[in-house]
Amino acid sequence: MVALPIAFVEELSALLGDGWSASDADRSAHGTDNSRRTALPDAVAKPRTREQVQAIVRACAAHRVPIVARGSGTSSTGAALPTAGGVAVSFERMNRIVDIRAEDRIAIVEPGVLNGELQQALKPHGLFWPPDPASAELCTVGGNLACNAGGPHTVKYGATRDNVLGLSAITGTGDLIHCGSATTKNSTGYDLTHLLIGSEGTLGLIVEATLKLAPLPPHRASLRALYADVASAAAATARIMAQPNTPAMLEFMDSACIKLARDVGGADIPDAGALLMIEADGDAATLPHAVAVLAQAARGAGLLSLDTAPDEIASEKLWAARKALSPALRSIAPGKINEDVVVPVSRIPELVDGIQALAREFDLPIVAFGHAGNGNLHANILYDPDDAGQDARAQAALPRLFALTLELGGTLSGEHGIGLAKRDFMARAYDAPTLAAMRAVKAAFDPNGLLNPGKVLP
Template sequence: MPSLLPPALAHALAALLGDGWRVDAETLRRYGEDASRRGVPAAGVALPERREQVVALVHACRTHRVPVVARGSGTSSTGAAIPGGGAVVVGFERMARILAIDPADRIAVVEPGVLNGDLQRALAAHGLFWPPDPASADTCTVGGNLACNAGGPRTVKYGATRDNVLGLAAVTGTGDLVTCGSRTTKDATGYDLTHLLVGSEGTLGLIVEATLKLAPLPSARRSLRALYADVAAAAAAVARLMRQPVAPAMLEFMDRHCIRLAREVGGADIPDAGALLMIEADGDAATVELATRALADAARGPGLLALDAAPDAAASEALWAARRALSPALRTIAAGKINEDVVVPVSRIPDLVTGVEALAAEFDLRIVAFGHAGNGNLHVNILFDPDDAAESARARSALPRLFALTLSLGGTLSGEHGIGTAKRDFMAQAFDAPTLALMRTVKQAFDPDGILNPGKVLPPAAA
């Protein structure tokens, strides 16, 4: 297959990167895909080892007006890491060094290719952890977490990625290396470019180093499982749990379809119910029991069917393993899955779930909801058979209705997956024209030639 790249650029990148420059068909295919199950082969794959190489390759690509797409390990479900036609994909697996762990200041300095799980294991030796904990932690990279502002169950207490990063170094679309933020937890100096870059999905800069804020690793954890007659009762319990002074470390929701799936596919020991909350307290041995009792008291109320505490760490882990297995398990019952991570105010969870059930009936589809109840962030999965043209069309038609429902409830399009291409065209429903225009102006300042991950996040401007 002839190269899509200008020969002068291909030659320059080969000289710059050596065996870190790949143009074989299998590599181009593999780096052109992500977990969204979309794919466009890359025009070339760059595997830099140092930030200086990232600077040089962006300069070279800018000279030839060739797009550059940053990629972690391809766990994006929104198509954010898929290259457009003729793009160079920059894979960061060779920039995977933990540069420093400073327990005194509770920070770590890392390169973007470090796997979240590897970082957690290194930090555990110091009694620390980094709070973002997506279900793909063992395979996703810190750079990818930063790119889409990843979260996970611990977000309810500890915040998402944006809340746990202090500083960044990144290469802009002009090929300039910029540094922002600091090693301090308080910083009122200038514009907050650090938190602007987090969640920008590689459209403003390629992150080459991050200074992360760490937390002490809790010495004790206790888990509760609360079963409710219906979603309204579970949502009322969420409101009670979030009003009282003890913050849950995790607060997860499953609808009745997920409960059945966790039991039948995941092997979880869960009886039928209208909804389930998984609640966790963490801390030290002296306080965790008090916290657990406070959370249990808040969980009790109208519609509660059963409230059980995990008797030991093994039982607790089995409970959470069933939760983590939910998303992969959905593939066992439907080959096609549209996985959306919409967010609504906690008080509107019942309206969201009721609306989702109405959409399932209207479009004759299986739609299941689970996720991070304490943040109002639910993963709504539209299941379909991709070989059934009619069912696939109904699934595609249900998606904009889901987003319209979410926005009507005061919610937003994504809590942790980001926008990519999957939700890009719905951004005009979430933001007014002046706000989108300002976002495009920011993009222009960081990337005047539009070479960084073009076609992602922002919809095309109206002609």
């Protein structure tokens, strides 16, 4: 722990009262995340208003104290860890849904609102906010904004960046800026809203967001397609995405995932080379047509079976394999490196083949599943962190996975962000002039380099 300046501590203690703490318990609670890394802050601030956030940032700027914004700590990349110490700014007390304007299909929220709580509040209005990460019941909207979170519905409705109209944020100098508007069309000035989304707290601390909402679909129906191999499933994905009825979800599982879901998770699913889970949504009149069109696109060379679930109860049974997967993964290895790489849909077979080759080379289970319609696959390297050999092999396999992804014209992250886990690979993903432009943007928003230092940029 680094000793913070006495004048700084006195200023923030007076400002925040019980919202300021340097206790071991609070520091520990804000020094870990889902990446299983640890880095403790020197103190924790829990503001209630944007004015308090502004005062915190200005005090930190005056005393050159690093700042890390904090949501629920569900990041798998170490993005919210205070590796340089300083102050962790927790937004747990800034958790108000300020306004729901159903007639404009917008919600105005503070960053500490939980994604799941927002969805429940929107239901009576017949609306939802499309980003639906697996951690939706735990993660905050602010965290979703920070890493441009996605989820299964991204294929139809877009990720976080596609569903935000405006932001208010505090820059590294303590200035309050307003980006975007409450309108769905806006060609006024630079698009700072989309720049801040996905910046992982390195450019500003978001204190309010105007979210774009979508109508809740009245009905859903699902299909499950089994294929002889990954290439057949990828070809089917391309056909599905080429027709006008965009699926609400299009999820992929490789053969290793299928085996795990069946043998460990207890799912009722036969052997196959690959699986696609397809969901359509809409009204009662149009949904049958959408399902028929998607089913036709799913048919083709390599298809082994195609099961249709016409209602939500039947859909739950079809989705059992996907839902059984995560518990199955946890049961076979205590450690998991979960990377969310993205490639063009046409390159999915090469990505999965490469992942299987890495699994053989490093003698570790590596399974792939995820959002096929976006080419966004979660490659899970399973290992025992307490086994020195397995740990070394897992860490050696990771850069090879990223190199494979980039060779296939892909990108390092589709929804988890960069954080610490992928920071040092950014120099492979971007050339020097592009990284220099990113650093120039960082310097403009955060000239003292105090906002989440050491993240994103190598």
